[in-house]
Amino acid sequence: MVVSNRVPVPSDSGSPAAGGLAVALNAALQQRGGFWFGWSGNVSEEETPLQVHDFGRVSYAVTDLSQRDIDEYYAGFANRALWPVCHYRLDLTEISANDTAGYFRVNEFFARRLATLLKPDDVIWIHDYHFIPLAAYLRQMGFENRMGFFLHIPWAPYDVSSALPAYQTVLSGLTRYDVVGFQTRRDVENFTRCLEQEKMARDLGDGRWEADGRVFKVDAFPIGIETDLFRQEAREAKSNSLVRRMRASMEDKHLIIGVDRLDYSKGIRQRIEAFACMLERFPNMRNKVTFLQITPKSRSEVPEYLKMQHEVAEQAGWTNGKFGDVDWTPVRYINKAVSRTSLAGLYRSARVGMVTPLRDGMNLVAKEYVASQRGTDPGVLVLSRFAGAAEELDSALLVNPYDTEATANAIVRALEMSLEERKERWKAMMARLRSNTVDHWCANFMAVLTQEQSCALPKGAE
Ligand code: ADQ
Numbered sequence: 001m002v003v004s005n006r007v008p009v010p011s012d013s014g015s016p017a018a019g020g021l022a023v024a025l026n027a028a029l030q031q032r033g034g035f036w037f038g039w040s041g042n043v044s045e046e047e048t049p050l051q052v053h054d055f056g057r058v059s060y061a062v063t064d065l066s067q068r069d070i071d072e073y074y075a076g077f078a079n080r081a082l083w084p085v086c087h088y089r090l091d092l093t094e095i096s097a098n099d100t101a102g103y104f105r106v107n108e109f110f111a112r113r114l115a116t117l118l119k120p121d122d123v124i125w126i127h128d129y130h131f132i133p134l135a136a137y138l139r140q141m142g143f144e145n146r147m148g149f150f151l152h153i154p155w156a157p158y159d160v161s162s163a164l165p166a167y168q169t170v171l172s173g174l175t176r177y178d179v180v181g182f183q184t185r186r187d188v189e190n191f192t193r194c195l196e197q198e199k200m201a202r203d204l205g206d207g208r209w210e211a212d213g214r215v216f217k218v219d220a221f222p223i224g225i226e227t228d229l230f231r232q233e234a235r236e237a238k239s240n241s242l243v244r245r246m247r248a249s250m251e252d253k254h255l256i257i258g259v260d261r262l263d264y265s266k267g268i269r270q271r272i273e274a275f276a277c278m279l280e281r282f283p284n285m286r287n288k289v290t291f292l293q294i295t296p297k298s299r300s301e302v303p304e305y306l307k308m309q310h311e312v313a314e315q316a317g318w319t320n321g322k323f324g325d326v327d328w329t330p331v332r333y334i335n336k337a338v339s340r341t342s343l344a345g346l347y348r349s350a351r352v353g354m355v356t357p358l359r360d361g362m363n364l365v366a367k368e369y370v371a372s373q374r375g376t377d378p379g380v381l382v383l384s385r386f387a388g389a390a391e392e393l394d395s396a397l398l399v400n401p402y403d404t405e406a407t408a409n410a411i412v413r414a415l416e417m418s419l420e421e422r423k424e425r426w427k428a429m430m431a432r433l434r435s436n437t438v439d440h441w442c443a444n445f446m447a448v449l450t451q452e453q454s455c456a457l458p459k460g461a462e
C-alpha cells in the first residue's frame with residue numbers, strides 16, 4: 001500500500017504515470033500487487049465515496065477533499081509551515097491554528113478512508129510531509145501493519161524544526177512508524193538529535209530507536225533516478241523538435257541550463273544574480289553564453305510563491321535589459337513544463353547544469369543532468385552544497401548559492417574546464433548514479449520495511 005498526497009492514476013488506456021518516482025513506485029506495486037492511495041486532486045464539498053481504479057495488479061484509490069481541507073491541510077500547514085520549516089526558512093513560515101488543526105483533521109480523515117482498504121498483512125509505505133501523523137491515527141485504530149515513512153524533503157536542525165507549530169506531536173507521529181527514511185545522513189542526524197532533545201525515544205544503536213515500547217529504524221535512503229532510461233532518452237532526443245529548435249537558435253554560444261519548479265527553495269533568483277555577476281565581472285563571456293531557465297509555476301495559491309515569482313521575473317528582465325543586445329538575450333526564462341525527452345536533450349546540449357537550491361532534500365535535476373551527458377564530451381554540474389545530492393555527487397563543482405561571486409566564478413570555471421577534467425568528474429558521478437538508481441532506492445526501503453535484510457546504503461554512497 002503506497003500512500004502519497006497526489007496519486008498518478010493512469011489514463012484509461014492504462015499508460016503508466018510519467019516521472020521517476022511514480023514510475024519506480026508503480027514498478028514496485030506491479031511486482032507485489034497492491035494499492036496506491038491518496039488525494040484525487042479534485043474538490044468536493046460533499047463526502048464522496050472512495051474512487052477505486054483497477055489497472056492490472058495495481059489499484060488506485062483516491063478521495064476528494066473539500067476546499068477548506070485543501071486550504072488548511074495542503075496550501076496551509078503542509079506548504080506554509082512544514083515546507084518552509086523543513087527548508088530552514090523560518091522567515092517564510094506562517095503559523096495558523098486553523099491550518100494546524102486542519103492538517104491533523106485531514107490526516108485523520110485519510111486514515112479512516114485508508115482503514116477501509118487495509119488487510120492485516122498489508123505493508124504500508126507513506127510518502128512525504130503531507131502525511132506525517134498518518135501512522136499515529138492508524139495505530140490508534142488498532143492497525144499493527146508494517147508502516148514505513150519516507151521524507152522527500154530535508155529535516156531541519158532542532159533549533160529550526162522545533163519552531164514548527166505542534167512540533168512535538170509531529171515528531172512523536174514519526175515514532176509510530178517501523179521505518180523512518182530520509183534523503184541524507186545530515187537529515188538523519190538532525191532528526192535523531194530532535195528525538196534526543198525531546199527525550200522522545202531511546203537510542204538502541206545501529207539506527208534503531210525505541211519509543212513507548214515500539215522499536216523503529218531511522219536511516220538515509222538517498223533517492224535515485226532511472227539512470228539508463230534517462231541516458232537513452234538523451235541519446236534519442238537528437239530528433240526531438242524542441243531540442244532541434246533550441247540548438248539551431250544557439251549558433252556557437254554555450255548553453256547553461258537551470259530546470260526547477262518555481263519554488264523559493266530552488267534559489268532561482270540568486271542563480272540569475274550569479275549569472276549577471278559573471279557577465280559583469282567577465283565581459284569576455286558576453287554574447288558567448290545563454291542561460292536557459294525552465295521553470296513551471298508551482299503552488300501559486302500560496303502567497304509566498306506569488307511574491308517570489310515576481311522577483312525571479314524581475315531579476316531575469318533586469319539582467320536582459322542590462323547585458324542583452326539586439327542579437328543576444330542572455331537569460332531565456334520559460335514558465336512551462338517540457339517532456340522528459342526534451343528535457344534530457346536540453347540537458348545534453350548544455351555545457352553547464354546549474355543546480356543551486358538554497359536547500360533541497362535531494363534534487364533529481366542534478367542527477368538527470370549528469371545522466372544525460374555525452375561521455376566523450378560531458379558538461380559540468382555546478383551544484384549547491386545544500387542539495388542532498390551533494391552528498392553523493394561530490395565530484396560536481398560545489399558552491400554556496402548565497403555567495404553570488406563564488407557562484408559566478410564557478411560558472412566561469414565550468415565553462416573553461418578542460419575536457420580531461422570534465423570527463424574525470426563525470427565518470428565519478430555516473431558511477432554513483434549507476435550504483436543507486438530509483439529501483440535500488442525502492443528495493444532498499446522495502447527490504448528494510450519488510451525486514452528481509454538490514455538497512456544498508458548502496459556501496460560507495462556513504
Ligand atoms: P522537487 O522539489 O519537485 O522534489 P526535484 O528533485 O528536482 O524537486 O524533482 C523535480 C522533477 O520535476 C525532476 O524530475 C524534473 O525533471 C522535473 N521537472 C522540473 N522542471 C521541469 C520542467 N520544466 N519540465 C518538466 N519536468 C520538470 C521533491 C524534493 C526533492 C527530491 C524529490 C524526490 O523537494 O529534494 O529530490 O522530491 O525525492
